[in-house]
Amino acid sequence: GAVVSQHPSRVICKSGTSVKIECRSLDFQATTMFWYRQFPKKSLMLMATSNEGSKATYEQGVEKDKFLINHASLTLSTLTVTSAHPEDSSFYICSARPNVGHSADAYNEQFFGPGTRLTVL
Amino acid sequence: QKEVEQNSGPLSVPEGAIASLNCTYSDRGSQSFFWYRQYSGKSPELIMSIYSNGDKEDGRFTAQLNKASQYVSLLIRDSQPSDSATYLCAVNPQHGTPLVFGKGTRLSVIA
Numbered sequence: 175g176a177v178v179s180q181h182p183s184r185v186i187c188k189s190g191t192s193v194k195i196e197c198r199s200l201d202f203q204a205t206t207m208f209w210y211r212q213f214p215k216k217s218l219m220l221m222a223t224s225n226e227g228s229k230a231t232y233e234q235g236v237e238k239d240k241f242l243i244n245h246a247s248l249t250l251s252t253l254t255v256t257s258a259h260p261e262d263s264s265f266y267i268c269s270a271r272p273n274v275g276h277s278a279d280a281y282n283e284q285f286f287g288p289g290t291r292l293t294v295l
Numbered sequence: 296q297k298e299v300e301q302n303s304g305p306l307s308v309p310e311g312a313i314a315s316l317n318c319t320y321s322d323r324g325s326q327s328f329f330w331y332r333q334y335s336g337k338s339p340e341l342i343m344s345i346y347s348n349g350d351k352e353d354g355r356f357t358a359q360l361n362k363a364s365q366y367v368s369l370l371i372r373d374s375q376p377s378d379s380a381t382y383l384c385a386v387n388p389q390h391g392t393p394l395v396f397g398k399g400t401r402l403s404v405i406a
Contacts, residue, residue, distance in 0.1 A: 208393055217398040218339070218383070267338045282327055282387040284394055289338040 177201050178270050180287035188295055194254045195290045197268030203248035204270035212265045224251040258294040266290045297322045299386050301397035310406050314371040318384030318397055330369045331383040374404045
């Protein structure tokens with residue numbers, strides 16, 4: 175299998191606070207994970223590529239100091255939204271790509287977590 | 296710039312019919328191709344992967360790939376109301392890079 179979990183599934187916070195979202199690959203190792211954001215009725219938008227043991231690669235227009243990514247192990251990546259504001263309210267989704275040796279590796283399959291719905295008041 | 300194009304829909308089909316979803320991509324060197332299903336308010340779920348020209352069948356789903364035409368399609372046979380969702384086409388330009396997603400086609404299966 176290839177199961178990815180996210181925690182929390184839903185979070186409501188006050189403006190100015192920071193929120194941490196965890197993404198875990200439960201039954202495989204993933205050197206590379208991806209963070210996406212999706213606004214209602216809009217397309218998936220790739221925010222950054224998270225690499226275990228190295229700095230994340232951010233997409234153009236995504237503030238690296240606002241969206242902190244840490245990929246400390248082969249099964250865990252975290253996204254911290256710092257000083258959150260109402261415009262950061264969105265559906266944040268991670269995906270993970272299994273490492274070499276997994277059946278999905280040869281074809282670059284990616285598996286998504288269930289997502290985290292962030293509401294900033 | 297690598298692009299993946301899909302008709303946004305909505306595509307409406309009656310229950311029991313065949314739904315045909317299409318996707319074109321710009322990077323001729325792309326290696327692998329995926330279809331994801333996304334229900335409203337949920338995250339995408341991988342339903343089909345295809346890597347070689349031709350057809351690949353899995354249950355009621357058939358993915359078709361034509362690299363010469365840079366075209367990928369997904370057929371859903373015996374469509375059910377539970378198939379109503381947005382279908383995302385994704386392309387892997389090269390191994391190790393992020394997938395490039397289309398904007399999705401919204402499918403509505405009418406009972």
